[in-house]
Amino acid sequence: xxxxxxxxxxxxxxxxxxxxxxxxxxxxxxxxxxxxxxxxxxxxxxxxxxxxxxxxxxxxxxxxxxxxxxxxxxxxxxxxxxxxxxxxxxxxxxxxxxxxxxxxxxxxxxxxx
Amino acid sequence: xxxxxxxxxxxxxxxxxxxxxxxxxxxxxxxxxxxxxxxxxxxxxxxxxxxxxxxxxxxxxxxxxxxxxxxxxxxxxxxxxxxxxxxxxxxxxxxxxxxxxxxxxxxxxxxxx
Numbered sequence: 001x002x003x004x005x006x007x008x009x010x011x012x013x014x015x016x017x018x019x020x021x022x023x024x025x026x027x028x029x030x031x032x033x034x035x036x037x038x039x040x041x042x043x044x045x046x047x048x049x050x051x052x053x054x055x056x057x058x059x060x061x062x063x064x065x066x067x068x069x070x071x072x073x074x075x076x077x078x079x080x081x082x083x084x085x086x087x088x089x090x091x092x093x094x095x096x097x098x099x100x101x102x103x104x105x106x107x108x109x110x111x112x113x
Numbered sequence: 114x115x116x117x118x119x120x121x122x123x124x125x126x127x128x129x130x131x132x133x134x135x136x137x138x139x140x141x142x143x144x145x146x147x148x149x150x151x152x153x154x155x156x157x158x159x160x161x162x163x164x165x166x167x168x169x170x171x172x173x174x175x176x177x178x179x180x181x182x183x184x185x186x187x188x189x190x191x192x193x194x195x196x197x198x199x200x201x202x203x204x205x206x207x208x209x210x211x212x213x214x215x216x217x218x219x220x221x222x223x224x225x226x
Contacts, residue, residue, distance in 0.1 A: 043217035105155035
């Protein structure tokens with residue numbers, strides 16, 4: 001079945017460092033792909049999305065490109081801030097009506113000043 | 114503002130008692146979902162509903178029940194049959210079109226002792 005694999009954390013960075021969180025997926029057809037962020041004690045917030053190959057989603061300095069050839073959707077940010085410390089989830093929506101999103105296990109990011 | 118409201122934020126119950134978690138949305142979304150989140154395990158799908166008066170089991174439905182009598186509401190009951198009910202529960206909704214993102218509530222943390 002469809003699945004999402006993302007790099008295990010925690011990821012620990014200094015402020016202004018470059019961030020990459022890897023995400024790869026297995027799916028039939030052409031799923032939509034998402035990154036969500038979760039701050040402590042809260043629900044998940046949509047960070048960015050891409051719905052077809054070569055699409056680039058971007059928001060708040062974060063970017064991810066839908067790579068069909070490598071089945072990947074890696075999250076990047078050029079310069080992280082302390083406020084970016086959170087858990088990041090990669091997810092896919094299968095290209096079938098009536099199905100739920102499938103999530104990776106999450107990657108914890110900790111940024112220190 | 115449109116959104117998803119989960120209540121209460123914290124819930125405590127004794128073992129052997131059933132408990133119902135509330136989820137209300139005013140986004141006019143047809144589809145609603147319940148996920149369970151445990152440390153290190155990401156999000157696991159409990160139940161979902163694509164339309165009023167219809168719902169489907171997710172990956173971990175045993176020990177849970179739901180109803181969908183109104184479009185806006187999708188309550189989850191954690192029964193005494195659920196072996197490990199202590200967890201963080203997240204409700205979400207989305208439009209039924211392909212590629213639509215999930216919108217999440219802020220979650221309910223259930224502790225059963």
